[in-house]
Amino acid sequence: MKETATEITLPEGYGGWDGTDPFEDHAGPYYFKEMEDGSVRCAFISTPTHCNGGGFIHGGALMTFADYALFAIAKDVTEGPCVTVSFNSEFVSAGPAGKLIEATGEVVRNTKSLIFVRGEIICEDDTLMTFSGIIKRVGRRA
Numbered sequence: 840m841k842e843t844a845t846e847i848t849l850p851e852g853y854g855g856w857d858g859t860d861p862f863e864d865h866a867g868p869y870y871f872k873e874m875e876d877g878s879v880r881c882a883f884i885s886t887p888t889h890c891n892g893g894g895f896i897h898g899g900a901l902m903t904f905a906d907y908a909l910f911a912i913a914k915d916v917t918e919g920p921c922v923t924v925s926f927n928s929e930f931v932s933a934g935p936a937g938k939l940i941e942a943t944g945e946v947v948r949n950t951k952s953l954i955f956v957r958g959e960i961i962c963e964d965d966t967l968m969t970f971s972g973i974i975k976r977v978g979r980r981a
Contacts, residue, residue: 847884847939866903871911881908881942885934885962896934896967901960902926905970908942909956913974916949924953925973934960934967944970952976 853870856863863869871881883889883904891897906923913921934940944958957971 847937849882849884849939853882863903863907866900867907869904869907869911871908871914878943878945879912879914881911883940885936885938885940887936890936893933894936896936896940898928898930901930901934901940901968902928902970904940905942905958905960905968906972908944908958908960908970909972909974912942912944912958913946913949913954913956916946916954917974917976919976920978921954921974921976923972924975926970927972928968928970930968931966932962934962934965938962940967947971 849870852872855868855870867883869881869883871879874880885896889896889900905928906926909923940960940962942958942960944956946954946956948955952975954974956974959966960968
């Protein structure tokens, strides 16, 4: 990863769904990559626009990123359009601007209509937030 006093870039291998979700494109941008073990890692670079009045990443920004991560983590099992029907989060530590923020997680259960996911958002060695959510299939690809 390249890092200078004014610029941080994503590590190699990250891509995304640019242009498919206007809200996430505006709130992020967010990215993901598939790891060698088959897991998915999500990332974004925090900026001052992601921060609250105290200079830390806004809780809503972390929750939006976690919702993105739910779908990236579950992307291999969604089988078509889905929506979030339940979301839980626990804030653990404050995150600064100007850092690489990452999320990892796993599909806990995959049923005919629901996908249960849990994960963690980290910055360097600090856990910023843990989260879990339920995704509902609203249509399947033909």
